[in-house]
Amino acid sequence: EAQVTQNPRYLITVTGKKLTVTCSQNMNHEYMSWYRQDPGLGLRQIYYSMNVEVTDKGDVPEGYKVSRKEKRNFPLILESPSPNQTSLYFCASSSTGSLNSPLHFGNGTRLTVT
């Protein structure tokens, strides 16, 4: 089954404790992206990657890191999480970086930082 898989689904952590949210897609998509979704603010892009070893900042990259060493994986790293990073996170992929390609989203990671 074609899908984008994120782990974990739920994560509660404390301020400053490094964490990684994994994202993997099995559709051989070139483009991958991370979003966070907050009430009243909608989906905001954190980072994106047009292909392997190519990553770029989105609208809200501060406090996050990503890597794209393999085509299928695009982990999101929070080196020192803070409470304002409490949010619902989605990974997404599309076949190309074209804005006309539909995005396929993972099922989300709900992160709480205390």
Place this chain on the structure above:
Amino acid sequence: RKEVEQDPGPFNVPEGATVAFNCTYSNSASQSFFWYRQDCRKEPKLLMSVYSSGNEDGRFTAQLNRASQYISLLIRDSKLSDSATYLCVETGFQKLVFGTGTRLLVSP
């Protein structure tokens, strides 16, 4: 002004009703538009693209009005399963810009 604006709702309608949402956008150079559907606590899923000439997919019709810079989504014969949040998306400034969504509640 937000790049994409939607009425958050909720829109409460009975089964079988016709309901329409609008979404306004600020970037007159935007090329592509989409509607995504998001169920509670789940991921967004593409509902339909919006073409300049308008397009229809079963009970759903999407239209684009470039002069007034808005797109619309019309749902006919609403089903209980249509209850969800509908996200408007436009490709402004070479990126996808999501609206905050309009919530639809269809009741028996």
